[in-house]
Amino acid sequence: MSSTSEPAATPSAPDLGASSLLDVVPVMPVVLVDRVEDAVPLARALVAGGLPAIELTLRTPVALEAISVIASEVPEIVLGAGTVLDARQADMAVAAGARFLVSPGATPGLLAAMTSTGVPFLPGTATVSEVIAVLESGVTQMKFFPAEAAGGAAYLKSIASPVPAARFCPTGGITAASAPSYLALPNVGCVGGSWLTPSDAIAAGDWDRITALAAAAAALAPAGP
Numbered sequence: 001m002s003s004t005s006e007p008a009a010t011p012s013a014p015d016l017g018a019s020s021l022l023d024v025v026p027v028m029p030v031v032l033v034d035r036v037e038d039a040v041p042l043a044r045a046l047v048a049g050g051l052p053a054i055e056l057t058l059r060t061p062v063a064l065e066a067i068s069v070i071a072s073e074v075p076e077i078v079l080g081a082g083t084v085l086d087a088r089q090a091d092m093a094v095a096a097g098a099r100f101l102v103s104p105g106a107t108p109g110l111l112a113a114m115t116s117t118g119v120p121f122l123p124g125t126a127t128v129s130e131v132i133a134v135l136e137s138g139v140t141q142m143k144f145f146p147a148e149a150a151g152g153a154a155y156l157k158s159i160a161s162p163v164p165a166a167r168f169c170p171t172g173g174i175t176a177a178s179a180p181s182y183l184a185l186p187n188v189g190c191v192g193g194s195w196l197t198p199s200d201a202i203a204a205g206d207w208d209r210i211t212a213l214a215a216a217a218a219a220l221a222p223a224g225p
Contacts (some may be wrong), residue, residue, distance in 0.1 A: 016078065016099060016100065016120055020141060020167070020189060021100055021120045021122065021141055021169075021189075022122075022141055022167055022168075022169055022189025022190050023189055023190070023222075024052070024053050024078050024190070025051050025052065025053045025078075025190055025217075025218065026179075026183060026190050026191070026217065026218065026220045026221060026222050027051065027179060027190060027191055027192075027193045027196065027217035027218070027220060028053055028054075028055050028080075028169060028171075028190050028191070028192045028193065029046050029051055029053065029054050029055065029193060029194075029196045029197055029214070029217075030055045030057065030082060030171060030192045030193060030194045030197075031054055031055065031056050031057065031194070031196075031197045032056075032057050032059055032060060032194075032197075032199070033056060033060060033062060033063060033066040033202075034060050034062065034202075035062065036062045036065050036066050036069060038066075038202050038205070039056075039065075039066035039067075039069050039070050040069055040070060040073045040074060041205070041207050042054075042197060042202060042207070042210065043070045043073075043074040043077050043079075044074055044207070045207035045208075045210040045211045045214065046077065046196070046197075046210065046211075046214045047074065047076055047077055048211045048214070049210070049211040049212065049213065049214025049215040049217075049218060050214060050215055050218030050219075051196070051214040051217060051218050052076055052077050052078060053077060053078040053079075053080070054070070054077055054078070054079055054080065055080045055081070055082040055102050055192065056070070056079070056080065056081060056082065056098075057081075057082040057083040058081055058082065058083045058084060058085075058089055058093065059083050063081070064092055064093065064096045065096075067079060067081060067093060067096040067097050067098055068096045068097050070097070071096065071097025071098075072097070078099055078100070079097060079098055079099050079100075080098055080099060080100040080101060080102060081093035081094075081096075081098035081100075081101055081102070082101075082102040082103075083102070083103070083104060084101045084102065084103045084110075084114065084121075085103065085104075085110070086109075086110065086113065087109070087110070087113035087116075090110075090113050090114050090116075090117050090121075091113075091117065094117045094118075094119055098119065099119055099120075100119055100120045100121060100122070101114050101117065101119060101120075101121040101122070102121065102122045102124075102143055102169075102171075102192075103121070103122070103123050103124050103143070104124040104143070104145050105123070105124040105125075105126075105130075105145075106123035106124055106125060106130060106133070106134050106142070108137075110123070111123055111134070111137050111139070115137075115139075120141070121139075122141055122142055122143040122169055123139060123142050123143065124142070124143045124144075124145045125142050125143065125144060125145070125166075125168075126144065126145060126146070126150040127150075128159055128162065128163065131159070131163050131166050132163065134166075135163065135165055135166060140165050140166060140167060141167050141168075141169075141189070142166060142167070142168055142169075143168065143169050143170075143171055143192070144156060144168040144169070144170040144171070145170070145171050145172045146171075146172030146173060147170035147171055147172040147173055147174055147182070147191075147192075148172055148173030148174065148178070149172065149173060150172075152170075152178075152181075152182075153170075153178070153181040153182045153184075153185060156168060156170060156182065156185055156187060156188060157185055159187075160185065160186060160187040164187070166187060167187055167188070167189050168187055168188050168189070169188075169189060169190050169191060169192055170182050170188060170191050170192065171191065171192025171193075172192070174191050174192065174193055174195075175193075175195055176193075176195055176213075176216065176217070179191050179193065179217070179220055180220060183220055183221065183222040183223060184223050185223060186223050188222060188223070189222060190222060193217060195213065196210065196213045196214055196217055197210055197213075198210075198213075
């Protein structure tokens, strides 16, 4: 008798419809890619370290192409586009394969544009008035940016009671050392971190270093809602 083995199943990314975007990973890697050829090995290094998510910022000329190749070749990662500033960028990022969007701020027009894409998004906030404006639009998940410059963990702790419906992904100036102080807060689901993908490691193709940094970040535990 002969037997045939079943082909290995292709891993799939966590289902954003089943959980909050803030609950996918404790640390959301915030990544800047200068060379398209770095995109796939970088994404795979993060997945290998236990962080199947990436926010690839639209701050380089190759960002959209990098999103496209990651979407095609690393389907097991939750792929997002960051630094979204207008409707055109939002639409182009989703067309390239982004499954979520992140903006540094939130105007009524930008909120409407991101909503119209149909994918989850994190609008940026830095003040209580901005948080309330985002809540009034029906969005409860948001980015707190620039986190350290805008008041840090102490600020988010102080607004947890006045605006309990808001949950945050603080980003900006956060390090491996300061991340736990944010993750201990009940209104923080995850933090955004650029320390996971140092530019010198990317330039050198040191994917093992990035995997190790991702593994350490993946071990951090948020307090939960």
